[in-house]
Amino acid sequence: MSLVVVGSVAYDGVETPHGKVDRILGGACTYIALAASYFTHTRIVGVVGDDFAPEDTEFLRSRGIDLEGLEHVPGKTFFWKGKYSPDMNDRETLATDLNVFADFQPKLPESYREEPYLLLGNIQPELQRDVLKQMRKPKLVGGDTMNYWIADHREKLLPTIREWDFLLINDSEARMLSGEHNLLKAAAAIHAMGPHTLVIKRGEYGALLFARGRHFMVPGYLLEEVFDPTGAGDCFAGGFIGYLASGGVSPTRGEIDDTDLRRAVIYGSVMGSFCCEKFGPDRFRTLSRAEIDERFHEFKTCTDF
Amino acid sequence: MSLVVVGSVAYDGVETPHGKVDRILGGACTYIALAASYFTHTRIVGVVGDDFAPEDTEFLRSRGIDLEGLEHVPGKTFFWKGKYSPDMNDRETLATDLNVFADFQPKLPESYREEPYLLLGNIQPELQRDVLKQMRKPKLVGGDTMNYWIADHREKLLPTIREWDFLLINDSEARMLSGEHNLLKAAAAIHAMGPHTLVIKRGEYGALLFARGRHFMVPGYLLEEVFDPTGAGDCFAGGFIGYLASGGVSPTRGEIDDTDLRRAVIYGSVMGSFCCEKFGPDRFRTLSRAEIDERFHEFKTCTDF
Numbered sequence: 001m002s003l004v005v006v007g008s009v010a011y012d013g014v015e016t017p018h019g020k021v022d023r024i025l026g027g028a029c030t031y032i033a034l035a036a037s038y039f040t041h042t043r044i045v046g047v048v049g050d051d052f053a054p055e056d057t058e059f060l061r062s063r064g065i066d067l068e069g070l071e072h073v074p075g076k077t078f079f080w081k082g083k084y085s086p087d088m089n090d091r092e093t094l095a096t097d098l099n100v101f102a103d104f105q106p107k108l109p110e111s112y113r114e115e116p117y118l119l120l121g122n123i124q125p126e127l128q129r130d131v132l133k134q135m136r137k138p139k140l141v142g143g144d145t146m147n148y149w150i151a152d153h154r155e156k157l158l159p160t161i162r163e164w165d166f167l168l169i170n171d172s173e174a175r176m177l178s179g180e181h182n183l184l185k186a187a188a189a190i191h192a193m194g195p196h197t198l199v200i201k202r203g204e205y206g207a208l209l210f211a212r213g214r215h216f217m218v219p220g221y222l223l224e225e226v227f228d229p230t231g232a233g234d235c236f237a238g239g240f241i242g243y244l245a246s247g248g249v250s251p252t253r254g255e256i257d258d259t260d261l262r263r264a265v266i267y268g269s270v271m272g273s274f275c276c277e278k279f280g281p282d283r284f285r286t287l288s289r290a291e292i293d294e295r296f297h298e299f300k301t302c303t304d305f
Numbered sequence: 306m307s308l309v310v311v312g313s314v315a316y317d318g319v320e321t322p323h324g325k326v327d328r329i330l331g332g333a334c335t336y337i338a339l340a341a342s343y344f345t346h347t348r349i350v351g352v353v354g355d356d357f358a359p360e361d362t363e364f365l366r367s368r369g370i371d372l373e374g375l376e377h378v379p380g381k382t383f384f385w386k387g388k389y390s391p392d393m394n395d396r397e398t399l400a401t402d403l404n405v406f407a408d409f410q411p412k413l414p415e416s417y418r419e420e421p422y423l424l425l426g427n428i429q430p431e432l433q434r435d436v437l438k439q440m441r442k443p444k445l446v447g448g449d450t451m452n453y454w455i456a457d458h459r460e461k462l463l464p465t466i467r468e469w470d471f472l473l474i475n476d477s478e479a480r481m482l483s484g485e486h487n488l489l490k491a492a493a494a495i496h497a498m499g500p501h502t503l504v505i506k507r508g509e510y511g512a513l514l515f516a517r518g519r520h521f522m523v524p525g526y527l528l529e530e531v532f533d534p535t536g537a538g539d540c541f542a543g544g545f546i547g548y549l550a551s552g553g554v555s556p557t558r559g560e561i562d563d564t565d566l567r568r569a570v571i572y573g574s575v576m577g578s579f580c581c582e583k584f585g586p587d588r589f590r591t592l593s594r595a596e597i598d599e600r601f602h603e604f605k606t607c608t609d610f
Binding site: 086087181182183184185202205206208214215216217218219220222223224225226259262263265266300301302303304305 | 391392486487488489490507510511513519520521522523524525527528529530531564567568570571605606607608609610
């Protein structure tokens with residue numbers, strides 16, 4: 001029983017107050033899969049160009065990630081370049097070269113289609129919908145989206161998320177999607193759109209979970225040093241679904257235990273926090289499961305009263 | 306054993322997206338004392354003009370607040386007027402008429418000077434220092450300050466807070482005071498300035514407690530409707546010190562139990578959240594201790610994992 005992750009695999013150019021890298025492995029699918037790989041077997045669906053480096057393939061493989069669904073096509077890999085503000089709460093996009101990602105048509109390998117867990121990274125809503133159709137008996141389906149699809153492609157986004165169990169978005173996206181500033185009201189409006197489980201990510205301020213008529217609030221982990229926040233939200237998603245896919249979830253679709261969901265939010269927070277400790281996905285070259293569990297318990301110690 | 310609270314007693318004109326009031330009881334001392342009065346006997350020190358309404362005196366007295374230290378002088382009471390942004394995260398000050406507050410020289414009634422607990426609201430650091438000198442054997446002393454004193458009167462602020470057990474400020478003030486953006490580093494720098502206990506208030510995002518080499522993180526309470534955030538930070542302070550003064554603290558100055566401090570932060574959060582539910586301090590006209598404890602337990606339910 002594995003997790004299928006669909007989304008962008010990219011190269012990033014990143015500048016933060018701590019330094020600059022011209023080209024480092026990136027993309028939502030990459031970060032989600034790396035984070036999830038600590039919890040469950042993960043199979044990715046994405047596309048890269050002929051410039052995709054063998055050492056990056058090797059890095060993903062070293063984390064046990066199944067790359068059968070990673071298409072290699074002629075051309076260049078998706079490239080994004082950005083620069084963070086001094087406090088790293090804002091970033092300016094300096095380049096978005098879609099390259100081979102512009103024509104991405106996710107096709108699930110036959111061996112993926114029976115899998116129970118699906119995480120749809122932020123891509124066009126029609127493609128997300130098409131991927132779900134290719135799955136035969138998914139038990140738990142959810143994903144991410146962004147302001148662009150919410151504002152300009154709402155008619156495509158709404159039927160897409162209607163079929164999802166969970167939606168993971170940030171607070172400004174939740175407000176935009178629901179038309180409600182108040183997050184309790186926003187959550188109620190989003191539940192009515194389909195997803196019975198909503199996770200609102202708030203960056204350094206933590207996250208909120210809304211499910212089964214209750215909510216759970218978790219503050220943001222305090223890091224000594226935020227090196228590079230790129231991918232932190234995706235790693236949150238990867239930790240969240242990875243933990244749920246690891247066996248915490250009941251086998252009937254939608255039958256999720258509240259305790260599992262809360263723990264999944266903490267594991268998401270933990271993975272997002274580790275992501276910020278080095279440039280790009282470099283923290284995952286050395287991170288161990290023991291360190292993850294230690295930070296999970298630290299969350300408990302720092303929030304218990 | 307009572308709590309002494311020093312600070313502004315005022316009238317406010319407030320406009321929020323939910324409505325407008327031209328003149329309502331306000332001031333940091335008022336909010337702190339009202340919130341603290343649910344936990345402990347509270348005695349205030351402040352100054353009002355001859356326009357201070359008997360029904361406002363009556364309201365404070367109805368909460369059991371000792372008004373012996375509330376000086377009445379000829380002239381008008383401090384008046385502040387502000388308008389909140391649509392999302393209520395920002396506010397514009399439209400008027401600040403110090404009036405009788407301009408010459409405020411806090412003088413503690415003889416009966417106050419033996420009290421063990423002192424909360425210094427945001428006033429000039431010299432005055433805060435002078436008040437502390439008037440106390441004979443304080444066990445637990447702390448207070449609030451603001452960007453103005455941090456930026457322009459640092460040489461007076463530093464010797465003032467050096468004598469405090471705890472400091473309660475918001476995150477931008479903590480960053481300004483310490484010169485550190487990272488809050489873990491900011492807290493370490495502030496501890497070195499004197500206060501062994503630091504509470505950083507983050508508005509809707511909750512609060513952080515740093516004490517005894519550990520930290521505690523609490524998310525913000527989610528309200529269905531934020532009516533008027535005026536005074537919420539002061540009510541946090543009132544709930545925090547009120548709970549500690551109610552008996553949770555060991556009788557030796559500085560010997561505070563970590564569990565007490567964490568609970569005090571939750572009670573602070575609870576009082577701040579109630580404050581936002583009506584205009585000005587109106588929520589405290591009907592609020593009961595049972596409602597406070599219910600919300601305390603709700604915090605537990607919403608953060609437990």
